[in-house]
Every structure is written in C-alpha cells, then in structure tokens.
Amino acid sequence: MKRALLGNEAIAYGLLIANVDVMAAYPGTPSSEILETYQKLIKKLNLPAVAEWSTNEKVAFETAYAAAVTGKRAACGMKMVGLNVASDPLMSSAYIGNKGGFLVISADDPGFYSSQTEQDSRYFAKFARIPALDPTDPQDGLKLAILGIEISEKFEIPVLLRPVLRVCHGRQIVDITDFEFKGRKGNFERNIERWAAVPRVPRLKQGISLLAKLKEIEKFNYKSLIEPQLKKLKNTENLIIASGTSYGFALEAIEDNHLDIDIIKIDMPTPLPVNLLKKLLGRYKQVIVFEETYPLIEEQIAPVANVRGKLTGDVFNIDEVTHERIAEGLKNAGILKKNIYTGKGFDDIPAPRKPTLCPGCPHRTVFYGMKKVFGNNAIYPSDIGCYTLGLNQKAVDTILCMGASAGLAGGFSISDKSKPIIATIGDSTFLHSGIHPLINSIANKHKYILIILDNNTVAMTGLQPTPERTGGVSIEKVVEGCGVKPFVLEYDGKVETTVDFFNKVKEAYKNSDAPVVAVVKEFCTFDKENVKLPGKFASVDPQKCTGCGYCMDTFGCPAFEWKDGKVTVNKYFCVGCGVCLSGVCPFNAFVEDKR
Amino acid sequence: MKYQIVLTGVGGQGTIFLVKLLARCALNKGIPFIGTETHGMAQKGGTVISYLKIGSFHAPLIGKGQADLLIGLYPTETLRFLDYLKESASIVTNSDDSFPNLKNFNLIKVDASKKAVKGEINPKSLNVFILGVTLKYVKNFPFSVEEIEKGIEELNPKFAKANIEALHKGLNS
Ligand code: SF4
Ligand code: SF4
Numbered sequence: 001m002k003r004a005l006l007g008n009e010a011i012a013y014g015l016l017i018a019n020v021d022v023m024a025a026y027p028g029t030p031s032s033e034i035l036e037t038y039q040k041l042i043k044k045l046n047l048p049a050v051a052e053w054s055t056n057e058k059v060a061f062e063t064a065y066a067a068a069v070t071g072k073r074a075a076c077g078m079k080m081v082g083l084n085v086a087s088d089p090l091m092s093s094a095y096i097g098n099k100g101g102f103l104v105i106s107a108d109d110p111g112f113y114s115s116q117t118e119q120d121s122r123y124f125a126k127f128a129r130i131p132a133l134d135p136t137d138p139q140d141g142l143k144l145a146i147l148g149i150e151i152s153e154k155f156e157i158p159v160l161l162r163p164v165l166r167v168c169h170g171r172q173i174v175d176i177t178d179f180e181f182k183g184r185k186g187n188f189e190r191n192i193e194r195w196a197a198v199p200r201v202p203r204l205k206q207g208i209s210l211l212a213k214l215k216e217i218e219k220f221n222y223k224s225l226i227e228p229q230l231k232k233l234k235n236t237e238n239l240i241i242a243s244g245t246s247y248g249f250a251l252e253a254i255e256d257n258h259l260d261i262d263i264i265k266i267d268m269p270t271p272l273p274v275n276l277l278k279k280l281l282g283r284y285k286q287v288i289v290f291e292e293t294y295p296l297i298e299e300q301i302a303p304v305a306n307v308r309g310k311l312t313g314d315v316f317n318i319d320e321v322t323h324e325r326i327a328e329g330l331k332n333a334g335i336l337k338k339n340i341y342t343g344k345g346f347d348d349i350p351a352p353r354k355p356t357l358c359p360g361c362p363h364r365t366v367f368y369g370m371k372k373v374f375g376n377n378a379i380y381p382s383d384i385g386c387y388t389l390g391l392n393q394k395a396v397d398t399i400l401c402m403g404a405s406a407g408l409a410g411g412f413s414i415s416d417k418s419k420p421i422i423a424t425i426g427d428s429t430f431l432h433s434g435i436h437p438l439i440n441s442i443a444n445k446h447k448y449i450l451i452i453l454d455n456n457t458v459a460m461t462g463l464q465p466t467p468e469r470t471g472g473v474s475i476e477k478v479v480e481g482c483g484v485k486p487f488v489l490e491y492d493g494k495v496e497t498t499v500d501f502f503n504k505v506k507e508a509y510k511n512s513d514a515p516v517v518a519v520v521k522e523f524c525t526f527d528k529e530n531v532k533l534p535g536k537f538a539s540v541d542p543q544k545c546t547g548c549g550y551c552m553d554t555f556g557c558p559a560f561e562w563k564d565g566k567v568t569v570n571k572y573f574c575v576g577c578g579v580c581l582s583g584v585c586p587f588n589a590f591v592e593d594k595r
Numbered sequence: 596m597k598y599q600i601v602l603t604g605v606g607g608q609g610t611i612f613l614v615k616l617l618a619r620c621a622l623n624k625g626i627p628f629i630g631t632e633t634h635g636m637a638q639k640g641g642t643v644i645s646y647l648k649i650g651s652f653h654a655p656l657i658g659k660g661q662a663d664l665l666i667g668l669y670p671t672e673t674l675r676f677l678d679y680l681k682e683s684a685s686i687v688t689n690s691d692d693s694f695p696n697l698k699n700f701n702l703i704k705v706d707a708s709k710k711a712v713k714g715e716i717n718p719k720s721l722n723v724f725i726l727g728v729t730l731k732y733v734k735n736f737p738f739s740v741e742e743i744e745k746g747i748e749e750l751n752p753k754f755a756k757a758n759i760e761a762l763h764k765g766l767n768s
Contacts, residue, residue: 004618004628029635114635137629137655170631170655171614173622248629250655254656316738323658343660345694350634350671353605355641389639498725572708572718 005174007138007167008033011105013176014145016041018101020075021049021183022067027461028079029114030168034079034115036464048183053464055500056402056432057082061104065158068102069195070186073149075103080119081401082106085433087124089430090158094128095206097156097213100184101149104130108164112292114460116384116399118318120294125160126270129210131217132160134244134269134291139170144267151220155213164292166245166320214271222273226264228282233262235468237334239284243269246290246321253491254328257336266291267551273301281305285326288314288333308330308333329552356558357389360533360577362491367395368555368584369498370422370451373506378420381408383434386460386524387453392556396424403433408435409515410446420509421448425474428458428466435478441515442483449509452479452519454487461522479517491522493534495583508530510593525575536578537593539569544589555584568595596735597628597650599657604668606638609722613658613666614645616726619746620738630725631655634768645708649737664736666729669708670721671693687729689721703732705768720761723747727765740766 005013011034015023023033039051049066054060057078064076078086083106090104104325106121126134133148135141141163170369193202233239242250243266250263262284269291270352281287281304287308289298295317298309299462308314313331316325323341331338355362367390382396383405384386390396398408409423425434430452438450454475456463467473479486487508489501501518509516523530536560545566552560552567557580561575580590600617604610606755614632629652633643646657662680667673667688677697680686686700689707696702705728711718732742738746743762750757 002622003671004615004622113633115636137653140694166655167631169634170629171618172629172655173618173627245654250654253659253722255653322656323661341658341660343680344699345676345678346674346697349675353642353671355636355639356607358607358640386639389638459640462634544760573714 001176001178002173003176004171006033007141007163007172008173009037009165010138010142010172011145011161012037012041012144013174015075015149016047016181017142017177017179017296018073018149019182019184020073020103020149022064022072022102023050023077023246024052024054024063025077026054026057026082027059027458028082028107029461030080030106030165031077031082031463032464033168034105037222045181049181053470055060055422055467057086058089061086065089065093065102067186067320068098068100069438072099072184072186073153073522075105075149077105078107079115080106080108080113080121081117082266083121083124084523085402090124090128093158093274094130094171094211095203096194096197097206098152098158099156101153102158103148103152103161104158105161105163107168108162108293110164113165116367116401118293120292121160121162122269123294125162125166126296129214130158130160131134131268132162132270133169133267135161135163136265137167137175138170141167142174142176146268146558152561155217155498157210157213157217164245174363179351181458190439210404218273219273220486221268222276225267226273226277226588229264229484233264234260235283236260237284238262238286238288238333239264239281240288240290241266241297241301242266242290243430244292246326247269249323250290251320252328253323256300257327259330259335261335266297266390271475272297274300277301278304286333288329288335290315290321290326290329293318293420323330327479354392355389356392356556357386358525359557359559359573360525360575361386362493362520363387363390364393364555364557365491365493365495365579366451366453366500366520366522367393369495369502371395373502374420374422374501378422379412379416381405381412381421381423383429385429387424387426390424393554395576402429403437405442406434406437406450408518409448409450410441412442413441413446416530422451423448424451424453427454427456427468430475433469435482438479438515438517439482445514447513447515449516449518452517453521453522454519455524455527456530457524457590458528463524465528473474479519482575484517486519487518489518489520491520493532493577493579493582495579506548533576534578535576536579536581537571537574537576537595538578538590539571540567540589540592541591542566544587545585546587548586551580555580596737597652599662599710599737600647600649600663601657601662601676602645602647602666603672603676604643604722606640606643608668609644610645610668613722613726614647616743616746616750617738619750623742623745624738626737627651629653629655635678642675643675644672651734656684658667664729664733666725668725669753685733687725687733689725698729699729703728716761720758723758723761724765727762728768729765730762731766731768746759752757
C-alpha cells in the first residue's frame with residue numbers, strides 16, 4: 001500500500017509492522033505525530049496495543065522500558081531535549097538491556113526551528129553505549145524503525161532511532177508492506193541480579209557484556225548495512241560518506257552536478273566498524289563526510305582515512321543541511337568547481353515576521369495584565385511552550401528548559417531580593433517538571449509568584465491532551481497538596497478583570513514568605529471544545545490613535561499593523577476576541593468593527 | 596517529470612493542507628513526491644515555508660535557484676523567498692496593488708485577503724482559492740483541476756464542498 005505520509009506517520013507504521021504493542025511519549029516538536037499516529041492507527045485497526053501520553057519523557061521511557069522488560073515490543077518517543085530528561089533511565093537500561101525489542105525515538109531539530117539547542121542525540125547513544133539509527137527520509141524512517149526493533153531484540157539492548165526535523169516533518173510517498181499485527185503477552189520473570197541495578201558485581205558483568213554486544217553489533221553493522229552497498233562502488237578518486245538527511249542531499253548534489261563519485265550511506269553511525277572499514281576507506285584519495293549535526297562518524301573514521309568534514313573546517317558545523325552547504329563542502333574538497341545553488345532574492349526584503357501568540361490567545365491578555373501590575377522592575381522567568389512568546393511583550397526574561405521557570409525563580413529569590421519575581425509556566429509544563437521545583441521552593445521558603453497558565457492542553461505541539469483532561473488531575477489541588485492554596489482566575493477576555501486579579505495576588509505576595517501561586521484558567525484558540533471568542537472585532541479610530549505605539553509594545557496582537565504612523569487592525573487577521581477593546585489603548589482608540 | 600514548488604505564508608493559513616493535497620495528487624498519479632513543511636513554534640504567526648518536489652528527488656528541501664513555482668498566501672512572505680526560484684519561474688501570490696512588479700518572473704497577483712474580509716471567500720479556504728488561481732494561470736502545473744478536486748474529496752470529505760467551491764472561485768478569478 002502506498003500513502004503520502006509525514007515522516008512521523010511513517011515511523012508509526014514502522015512500529016506497527018514491527019509489532020510494537022506499547023508506546024509512550026511526551027509531545028515535543030518535531031516528534032509529536034509519532035505517538036499521535038500510532039494511537040490513531042491502533043484505534044482504527046482495533047489492534048491489541050497501548051499508546052500513552054506521559055507526563056514527561058523520563059516517565060515515558062520507564063513505562064515503555066518496563067514493557068520491554070516483560071518481553072513485549074515497545075517504543076518511547078520524545079524530542080532531543082526530552083532525551084536529556086530521560087537520560088537517567090537510558091544510561092542504566094543500556095547496561096541491563098531488555099527482552100522484547102525497545103526503541104527510543106528521539107527527534108532532533110537541526111536549525112533550531114522549535115528548540116533551545118541543536119543537540120545530536122546520536123552522541124547520547126554513543127555515551128550510553130547503544131546503537132543509533134539515522135534515517136534519511138520518511139520511507140527510511142519506517143524501515144529503520146523496524147530494523148531498530150529487530151536489532152534491539154536480537155542483542156537485548158535499547159536502540160536509538162534519531163530522525164531529524166526534515167525526516168519527521170518531511171512528507172513523501174511511502175510504501176507500506178502488508179502486516180499482520182500480533183501483540184504479545186508480557187511476562188515479568190523475576191531476576192534480581194539483572195533487573196535491580198545495584199553495584200558492583202552484577203553491574204560489572206553487565207558492563208563487560210555490553211562491550212561485547214557492541215562488538216557484535218559493529219559486525220552486524222558492517223555485514224548487513226554497509227557491505228551490501230560496496231558492490232555499487234566504482235572506485236572513483238573520492239568517496240562521500242553520508243548519513244541521515246545528508247545522504248539525500250548528497251545524492252541530489254551528485255545528480256544535479258553530474259559528479260562521478262562513490263557514496264556510502266551509514267544507517268548506524270554508532271557503533272561503527274572502523275577497523276573493518278579501514279581498508280576500503282584507505283583506497284580513496286579523500287573521504288568527505290556529511291552528517292547532521294555533530295561530527296560523530298567523522299571523529300571515528302578520521303584516524304583511518306584522509307577525511308574532510310566538519311573537523312577540518314570543510315563542511316558546515318551548525319544549522320541544518322541544505323544543497324548550498326553540501327555544494328560548499330564539495331567545493332572545499334576540490335570536487336566541485338562552482339556552487340550552482342544560488343538564486344536572486346528581493347532587494348528590499350520586508351522586516352522578519354517573528355512567531356507570536358495567536359490572535360485571540362488568552363496568554364497575551366495575562367502577560368499584559370501581569371506587566372501592568374508588576375512593572376518593569378520585576379524578574380520574569382518563563383518556560384517552554386506557547387507562552388514563551390510572551391518574549392514579545394517583554395514579559396519573559398529567561399527560558400532554560402522545561403520546568404525551569406519555577407527552579408530559576410527559586411534561585412533568583414535567594415540571590416536578588418530587591419526585585420519581585422513573577423514566573424510563568426503552562427499546565428503541561430508544570431506537570432512535566434514544575435512540581436518539583438515548587439515543592440523545593442515551598443520547603444525552602446523561596447519567595448516568588450508562580451503563574452500557571454492553564455489552558456488544559458499542550459498547545460504548542462498540536463493540542464495533545466493533558467492529565468487534567470484525560471484523568472481529571474487538578475492543578476489547583478496539586479498545588480494545594482504541595483502546601484500553598486493557589487489564587488484562581490477564570491479568564492473572561494477582559495483586561496480589567498485580569499488586572500484586578502493580579503492586584504490581589506500582589507497584595508498576598510507582599511505578606512508572604514513562600515511562593516504565591518496563581519492559576520489562570522483559559523483556553524487555546526484552536527481548542528474546539530473550550531474556545532470562547534465573543535466575535536467582537538476591532539478597528540482603530542484614526543482620529544484617536546496618536547501613534548504612540550503603546551498597544552504594539554505591550555499587547556502586540558498580530559492583527560495590529562503600522563500604517564502611516566498610526567496603528568490599524570488588519571481585518572484578515574483579527575479573530576474577534578474583543579480584548580483590545582477593553583482597555584489596551586490609553587486613548588481609547590480601539591472601537592468595535594461591526595461586521 | 597521534475598517540478599519544484601515553494602509554498603509560503605503566515606502560520607495558520609493552511610499551507611500544510613496544500614502540501615498534503617498536492618502530495619496526495621502525486622500519489623494518485625503514481626509520481627514520486629518528497630517535501631517538508633513548518634510545524635510548531637516557527638508556525639505561530641511567523642513565516643512558514645513548505646517545499647514540494649514532484650518527480651524523482653531525494654532531499655526534502657529545495658536548492659536555491661531551483662524552484663519552478665512559488666505560491667504565496669501572504670505578500671510579505673512571498674518576497675522573502677524569491678531566491679529559491681529559477682529564472683522566469685512563476686509566482687502566484689495573494690497581494691494588493693502595492694506588490695512590486697517582479698519583471699523577471701511570470702507574476703500573478705490576486706487580492707485574496709480583501710476577498711476574505713469582504714466575505715467573498717471563506718478565510719479558511721484562502722489557500723485553496725490561491726491554488727485555483729494557480730491552476731488557471733500556470734500552464735505547466737503538474738495536476739489538472741479534476742485531479743485536485745479528487746484529492747480534496749479524499750483528503751477531507753467534510754469540507755470538500757466548501758473547498759472545491761473556493762477552488763473554482765480561484766479558477767474563475
Ligand atoms: S496555539 Fe493556542 S495557546 Fe498557543 S498561542 Fe495559539 S491560541 Fe495561544
Ligand atoms: S479583537 Fe483586537 S486583540 Fe482581538 S484579534 Fe482582533 S485586533 Fe486582536
């Protein structure tokens with residue numbers, strides 16, 4: 001069966017073809033659609049399998065890993081910064097291994113499209129001493145998901161599948177083989193020596209056997225994945241070694257430029273059979289390595305061949321792969337005369353369009369009210385989610401990682417006592433890793449305000465449900481259980497109400513010697529079940545607008561535009577939330593636009 | 596056949612739907628397709644850009660100077676990516692009269708935002724409307740009206756009627 005699929009969808013099909021019957025994940029761009037699709041498919045096809053959204057990546061890892069310990073085939077999914085959170089169980093599980101196949105899917109984001117960093121998850125695999133697989137495109141994602149499960153089960157070791165953004169959110173016509181899904185029954189067999197990770201004797205044994213496994217996997221890598229490609233080699237002067245998306249780009253560059261050059265694709269960049277490759281690589285005058293994002297392959301083969309790549313400064317070292325960058329690398333290696341990937345841009349390119357909160361998003365009103373009450377002198381730590389975009393309203397000072405707004409707020413409270421500290425965090429993020437720092441702050445009497453922006457969904461990554469929605473978990477009660485009773489605001493789309501609320505919170509903060517918590521119950525404008533937009537559209541009375549720019553700087557609805565020194569509302573973008581009508585302009589220039 | 600399209604707009608305008616639709620059409624026609632699109636943070640009201648490559652390709656992005664067509668759902672975003680185009684490529688863009696006259700290209704302009712605000716087209720189908728305009732004016736476009744209609748019906752039967760109507764408004768523009 002052929003289907004036009006997103007890479008993430010193709011990977012989900014791969015898991016089903018491989019008979020994976022448990023998957024757990026935490027959403028994060030670009031990985032989210034893997035579990036989403038897996039969940040949809042098992043429902044549609046009525047398969048005996050379990051799909052779960054977990055509260056964070058460590059939990060997702062542990063849930064799926066336990067299934068693999070009982071002999072089921074399992075997978076967990078996350079983005080690469082999520083793997084940091086799950087790294088603790090990852091390291092131990094590498095030693096202990098698994099019975100059923102266990103695939104850890106970590107999606108990387110070269111080019112920082114939706115992330116704080118550009119990490120290469122393949123290094124985590126090397127660090128943990130497990131194999132990594134690096135797919136080129138959606139079709140390859142499907143293939144390597146299946147292979148990953150097979151290798152994992154064969155060698156009883158977790159396997160990392162590392163698709164990058166352009167695989168996850170690449171779209172391609174994918175061939176899906178017929179499959180018959182048979183779930184397995186899990187059976188936990190007690191084996192304390194193996195499953196209970198205590199030092200030292202059993203661990204040493206496992207550590208040694210892990211190294212032996214890696215040697216075996218190296219051989220497998222050579223025999224099954226590399227050797228079949230050797231027949232096609234023409235023994236040209238130079239050789240390209242590429243993995244992941246870079247392979248596709250290199251192929252196109254070869255075709256577009258009619259180059260006569262050998263190329264090998266590396267499916268498994270670690271463990272790499274360097275010794276077995278030595279003779280082959282030595283035959284070439286030069287070996288050019290293309291990979292995303294760090295020089296993992298290059299570092300390993302540099303000692304045995306004349307290698308050009310990131311380490312030699314010939315190939316790009318940051319940001320995603322493009323045709324231009326491949327061509328540049330080939331030019332630097334003397335293989336290509338000219339970079340043909342050039343075009344002529346527009347001379348007078350419009351000012352960049354920054355990501356912003358959607359028109360009608362309640363977060364904007366909350367940030368506006370918050371800044372109005374707490375002013376410019378306060379410190380505003382924030383977190384990862386749509387509300388990160390409070391940056392535009394200068395209501396966000398720090399973004400570090402999930403849950404860190406409460407953690408940093410605690411730290412600021414003991415190191416800069418002169419300023420009020422107002423931290424913001426979303427509901428999913430709070431449940432992901434904001435609870436622990438809050439508990440810590442309550443125990444240690446850190447004084448700050450934590451505002452939980454509770455729209456009941458993981459909005460940024462595409463509206464995945466939160467534990468509140470699926471399990472009735474109450475954020476207010478969690479907070480209360482930690483030791484403080486939160487203030488609660490039911491968002492009503494009015495600036496006045498929001499400001500009044502924060503004034504109340506401010507009063508309480510003055511007399512408090514512990515964190516003050518506020519929960520604002522709102523909605524996401526994409527959340528069909530909960531959205532409440534009143535259909536009150538706005539326009540600007542040009543007579544009243546002085547062009548002071550206050551609304552732009554403090555509120556900044558994407559429908560606001562500058563025109564001849566005054567603000568206007570772009571009717572095409574206004575969604576009729578009516579908030580700007582309720583007191584954003586000091587001169588009352590916003591008026592209702594009756595449509 | 597080898598045909599490369601750059602598709603741009605602002606987050607929330609439905610570029611992904613168009614990518615899905617054209618991928619579907621390629622599937623129906625038995626032609627290979629590879630491409631990639633913007634999701635997540637970068638999509639929130641910001642610039643979105645998708646790449647569609649119809650025919651035998653290996654990489655999801657388009658090289659600079661290689662695209663045959665640019666479809667732009669918002670004028671400012673159209674201007675940002677001209678460097679992806681071949682000489683004398685086609686551009687179909689949503690824009691008012693203030694859009695510059697790009698003489699080196701086959702430029703087709705239509706003020707779809709205005710039509711959406713006036714209620715002449717549904718803002719949610721602006722994407723399909725522009726595709727209709729494209730079908731009308733771009734001669735070597737790889738799919739026919741019938742093929743697109745079939746794709747729309749298969750992809751989202753619930754909104755197929757409204758979308759096909761928008762497509763025809765574009766075709767008759
Ligand atoms: S997706 Fe939802 S929560 Fe995120 S900015 Fe848009 S409206 Fe707000
Ligand atoms: S009513 Fe005002 S704030 Fe709301 S979307 Fe329209 S212009 Fe933006």
